[in-house]
Amino acid sequence: MAGSVSPRFARWLAFAGWALVGAGYAFGVLSLMSIGVFVLAGSVVLTLLVRRAWGRGGIAGLVSGLGLPVLYVAYLNRGGPGWVCTTSGPAMSCTDAWNPWPWLAVGVAFVAGGIALQLRRPAAAG
Template sequence: MRIAVRAWFCVWFVVGALGSLGLLTVLTVGLYLLPVAVAAGALLAVRRGSSAGLPGLVSGLGVPLLYVAFLNRDGPGNVCTTTASGQSCVDEFDPWPWLAAGTVLFLAGIVLAVLLRRRTGTGGPALG
């Protein structure tokens, strides 16, 4: 069975996102996510044709970083919210470095996929 380049991209994308999420949450659930990401990456690495979607790994690495930027969108500093039952304050990170890193990784994977697709001469858009 031949799997399309887009499908390999998506599978590698999930592995990259899982690995990045595992690194970001290593003190909690990351200890369980990282072995799954490594095992999935190892299984994919030995599959014929899977290397065509390897740029998806790079794009996937950026997704959890973009989520961290979204969670800290009101930062940096102490951010308080008031409700009818009280007040809650949390200390948030500066979202801009997370947004920049996540965007660069996400777009780099897509650009790399397009460039590799053109270089191999398969024609057409890589993800379209």
């Protein structure tokens, strides 16, 4: 990384890059029945790019990134569990939503765990 940014900023930038990689892998697994194979292939390419740019510095972001799509699933099911109906003009649509609380708990645990790991790493470790 260029010397124009502070080491602290570079550590968190690497963390964000690895979080993006982790989010890609989690989203790929969650969407495996549709576009997941393509997302996983893109995640492999992104892994190589991030590793080349920052090495293993900020790899704790991978853990946090795994939780981001899980939090999105919790958000999508925020009206659940059970049937959730929405109206838009004259149309009405109903879906069966899952319980969002387990998804929220797992997502928060992954995001918080990755941040905690990043904060525990010595500054010299990247």
